[in-house]
Structures are given as structure tokens and as C-alpha cells.
Amino acid sequence: MKLLCVLLPHFPFRCEALRRHDLAGRAVAVAYSLGSRRRLLDFTPGLEGLERDMPLPQALSRHGGLEILHADMPHYWRVWNGVLDALEKVSPLVEGAVLGEAYLGCDGLGLLYPDDDALAAAVRQAVPPGFEAGIGIAGGKFPACLAAAAGPSGGCRAVGNEMDWLKDLPCDLLPVSPKIKARLHDFGLHTMGKVAEIPLFKLEAQFGPEGRRLGELAAGCDSTPLCPRQSEEIIEESTSLPSPSASLDVILMAVESLLYRAFARFNHRGLGMRSVELWSRTSLDEHWQKLVHFKEPAMNCRSAMVRVRQVMECCPQPGPVEELGIKLVRIGRPAGQQDNIFTDTRSDEKLLDDIRQLELKMGAPQLYKMKEVEPWSRIPERRYVLTPLGR
Numbered sequence: 001m002k003l004l005c006v007l008l009p010h011f012p013f014r015c016e017a018l019r020r021h022d023l024a025g026r027a028v029a030v031a032y033s034l035g036s037r038r039r040l041l042d043f044t045p046g047l048e049g050l051e052r053d054m055p056l057p058q059a060l061s062r063h064g065g066l067e068i069l070h071a072d073m074p075h076y077w078r079v080w081n082g083v084l085d086a087l088e089k090v091s092p093l094v095e096g097a098v099l100g101e102a103y104l105g106c107d108g109l110g111l112l113y114p115d116d117d118a119l120a121a122a123v124r125q126a127v128p129p130g131f132e133a134g135i136g137i138a139g140g141k142f143p144a145c146l147a148a149a150a151g152p153s154g155g156c157r158a159v160g161n162e163m164d165w166l167k168d169l170p171c172d173l174l175p176v177s178p179k180i181k182a183r184l185h186d187f188g189l190h191t192m193g194k195v196a197e198i199p200l201f202k203l204e205a206q207f208g209p210e211g212r213r214l215g216e217l218a219a220g221c222d223s224t225p226l227c228p229r230q231s232e233e234i235i236e237e238s239t240s241l242p243s244p245s246a247s248l249d250v251i252l253m254a255v256e257s258l259l260y261r262a263f264a265r266f267n268h269r270g271l272g273m274r275s276v277e278l279w280s281r282t283s284l285d286e287h288w289q290k291l292v293h294f295k296e297p298a299m300n301c302r303s304a305m306v307r308v309r310q311v312m313e314c315c316p317q318p319g320p321v322e323e324l325g326i327k328l329v330r331i332g333r334p335a336g337q338q339d340n341i342f343t344d345t346r347s348d349e350k351l352l353d354d355i356r357q358l359e360l361k362m363g364a365p366q367l368y369k370m371k372e373v374e375p376w377s378r379i380p381e382r383r384y385v386l387t388p389l390g391r
Contacts, residue, residue, distance in 0.1 A: 002106040003226060005144035006087065006123055007134040011100030012042035015079050016069055018130045027063055031056050032071040033286070033318070041071045070285045074325070079128075084229065086126040090119070093228045103141055105226050120156035138162055140222030146173060162220025167193025174214050180207055192218040235262050238325030244283040246320045251280070252309060258326045259301040259308075266331060272297030274330035276304065278312070282319035290315050297334045355389055365389070 008014065012030045017023045029050075030042040038056035049062045060066055076099055084096040093105030106119065113119035120135045127133045135156040136147025143162040146169065151157035159165050169192050171184050183206075189195045195203075195218035203211035216222070237258040245251065255278065262273075274297050279289045292311050298304035359365050365388035374382045 001226065002137065002139060003141060003144045004091075004104040004106050004119065004123065005136045005138075005141070005148040006102045006104065006127070007136075007145070007148040008083070008100040008127070008131045009134065010042055010045050011080070011131070012071060012076050013044060014131050015076050016072075018079075019075075027066050028069055029056070029059055029063075029066040030069045030071050032073070070287060072281070072285075072287055073289060074279045074287070074327075083126075083128065083131075086128070087123065090122045090126055093226060095227050096229060097227070101145070103144070103226055105228070106137065116156065116158045138220075140220070141224050141226075142175070142217050142222040143220050163196065166218065166220050167191065167196065171195055171218070174217055176210060176214050180210065180214070183207075196220075232329065233266070233331050235265055235328040235331070236325065237262050238323065240323045241321060244320035244322045246317065248312065251317065251321055251324065252305070252312065254324055255308060255312075255326065256301060256305055258324075259304055262326060262328050263301050263304075267300065270333060271331050272299040272334055273304070273328045274298075274332065275328075276308070277327040277329065278308070278324070279327075280317060280321045280324040282317065283322045284319050286318045288315075288317055288321075297332060299334065352389075359388070 013023075013028065016028070016030060023044075026044070027047060028044045029040055031038050032041045033039075040050060040052060040054045040056055040059050042052065043050045043059070043066075047063055050059055056068070080096065080099050084094055084102060087094045087096075087102060087104060091104040091106065091109060094102060095104075096102040104123070109119060113122060116137050120137070123135055124133060134148040134151050136144045136149070136151055136159070137156065138144040138147055138159040139162060143159050143166060146166070147157040147159045171189055171192055171194070172181055174181065174184075174192070174195075184190075184195065189198070195215060198215065200212050200215045203215040205211070207214065239254055239258060241250070241254060259276075273294070275291060275293050276298075277289065277291050279287065281287055290311055292307055294304070294307060298307070355367055358367075367389040368386040369389050370384045371387045372383065373385050377383050
């Protein structure tokens with residue numbers, strides 16, 4: 001399958017630069033929190049020695065004058081979804097699971113775009129101003145991505161014979177662990193062409209299942225399927241608090257008002273939500289985000305708040321909240337349930353299901369029943385035993 005890859009390098013930094021014009025010419029690092037550790041998400045183009053996901057202290061040791069910005073992931077994804085919407089006008093098959101990296105299916109577009117240059121020109125017009133797009137066209141995701149990264153800035157590189165084009169590239173470009181890359185260099189396999197010359201069964205014997213994968217990629221064969229995004233209804237609501245607050249009651253009250261506003265937009269159609277994404281921004285520009293799933297679609301705000309309250313109590317905010325919002329996804333109708341003709345049996349099943357839910361919530365059995373074990377025993381304690389109800 002012929003694929004086109006669109007790379008927007010330094011996408012998070014470009015998003016910040018578009019809404020803050022004073023960042024031009026300054027050394028900036030966009031950082032995110034992973035537990036108690038801070039890591040580098042993106043940085044100003046041209047800064048040497050920096051890599052994505054690098055620990056922030058290590059980045060500051062190499063560039064002491066870095067200005068730190070907190071990653072605004074909801075904003076980046078809003079901008080990225082807008083880019084994907086524009087790309088879907090070029091091709092109906094668009095995959096964009098990673099920020100700044102999109103793949104388009106090119107099969108069947110010959111009547112609209114007679115050649116690769118016309119297709120690349122349409123893609124460049126779909127990319128918003130302020131982003132430098134690299135475009136690569138090949139027969140798989142991996143060679144198309146390398147072509148987009150190696151092509152001229154704002155240009156397009158189309159690869160005809162993937163194996164001939166990849167053979168002189170370094171093996172460090174393979175998507176494998178650093179340990180395997182070091183072992184490849186130890187064996188004298190410094191280029192992809194050298195790796196492709198090794199039979200697959202030998203690579204698999206040396207590196208396991210990952211060996212076959214890197215051998216196929218080095219030969220230009222990437223069978224990873226294209227997974228286009230599915231169009232679905234998404235409802236977003238947000239609000240700003242009058243003053244930063246760390247009170248959980250105040251935050252829950254604001255979330256509840258947002259849910260009421262969201263349900264008013266679709267609840268009259270008999271629909272419910274299966275997932276809701278909660279996000280907040282603190283007064284120190286720190287961001288918090290959590291995706292909440294529902295076993296059955298929540299049909300009203302009251303039923304949704306029960307689950308939302310549990311999640312927010314277990315996942316505290318990083319600081320006083322200044323702005324918060326919700327995004328409702330997977331909106332649909334509830335699954336039909338057929339009533340049992342034997343109502344007593346049905347009620348017993350529902351009771352046992354409620355007991356299991358209570359046990360999962362509390363982490364231990366809460367209801368027990370007496371079970372006869374040794375009724376003939378002379379010791380009363382051995383005649384009966386307490387067992388969890390429902391087992």
C-alpha cells in the first residue's frame with residue numbers, strides 16, 4: 001500500500017510559538033511530568049544535545065539558560081486534530097496517533113492528483129501556516145517516515161525502490177532499543193544494507209522476535225497496517241474559576257456544571273457517554289489530565305458524577321486549579337438488556353452482581369454467609385465457617 005507521511009517537527013514548540021510570539025529567538029524547553037520526574041517533550045529547533053523524553057535536569061546541565069514551559073497537552077491535541085481534519089480533505093484515510101506525525105493512504109487518488117508532486121502540494125496547503133512539513137511517499141510507514149525526515153524542509157521525497165534507498169542509511173534509525181543498536185555496531189552492521197544482508201532466521205536467533213522485525217525494516221518491508229481515525233461526535237466544555245482553588249468540592253461543582261451543559265447538547269436524543277476526558281490547568285501553568293471510562297453509558301449527570309468523583313478523589317490535582325474542562329467521547333446508545341421471565345432469578349443475579357461490585361470497590365469481601373462444614377464435630381467452631389457471599 002502506498003503511503004504518504006507528514007512530519008511536523010517540533011510540533012509542541014510550534015504550538016507554543018504560535019500563541020506566544022515573544023518566544024522567537026529564545027531557548028525554550030517544553031517539559032511534562034511523569035510521576036515525580038520532569039522530562040523533555042520538545043525544545044527550540046537548533047539546540048544540540050537535546051532529545052525528546054530526556055530528563056529535564058540533564059537538559060538543563062547542557063543548556064543552563066533554558067526557559068521552561070509546562071506542556072499543554074489538551075491544546076496540542078486540539079491543534080493536531082485540526083491539522084488531521086484538514087488532511088482528511090486530501091485523503092479519507094488519515095492516521096495521526098502521534099503528535100506531529102500523520103500517515104495518509106494514497107491508493108485511489110490518481111484521478112484527483114495525477115502525480116506525487118500534486119498530492120504533496122495539496123498536503124502542504126492543508127498544513128496550517130507556522131509549521132514546517134516534511135513529506136515522504138513510500139510503500140510502508142517506516143520508509144515513508146524516513147523519507148519525510150530526510151527530505152528538504154517543506155519539500156517532498158518519493159521513494160521508488162525502498163531497499164536501494166535505505167541501504168546506505170545508518171542502522172541507528174531503526175526503531176529498536178539502544179541495546180540492540182549497540183549490538184548491531186559490535187557485529188559490524190553499521191548500515192541498513194548490512195543488516196538486510198543477514199538472513200532473517202539468523203537475526204531472529206540472535207535478537208528474538210525483534211530481530212525479524214528489524215531485518216524486514218532494513219530491507220524496506222514494513223507491513224504495519226494503516227489505522228485511519230474514526231469519525232465520532234466529540235463534545236467539549238471548559239470554564240475558568242473566579243480564583244485558583246485547591247478545594248475538591250469547588251472543582252467537582254465546576255465539573256458538574258460542565259457535565260450539565262454537555263448533556264443538554266445530546267441527552268434529548270436518548271444518547272449517553274462511555275468516556276469523558278477531564279483536564280485542568282493550575283495557577284503555575286501545570287496540567288492535569290485523566291480519561292474516565294464507564295461500564296455502561298452514563299445517561300445523565302448524576303450517574304456520571306459518581307464515577308468522576310471517585311477518580312478525582314484518587315488522582316489529586318498538582319496545585320490550585322485555575323481552568324478546567326471536559327471532553328466527551330464515545331457517545332452512543334446503551335446496550336439493550338432483555339428481562340428474564342423468572343423475576344426472582346433475575347433479582348438474585350442483580351444482587352450478586354452488586355455484591356461483586358462492592359467487593360471490587362472495597363478491595364475485600366464485605367458480606368459473608370455461614371456454610372456447614374463438619375456438622376458431626378464435637379467442637380462448635382468446626383461445624384460452620386464464614387465464606388464470602390456469592391462464591
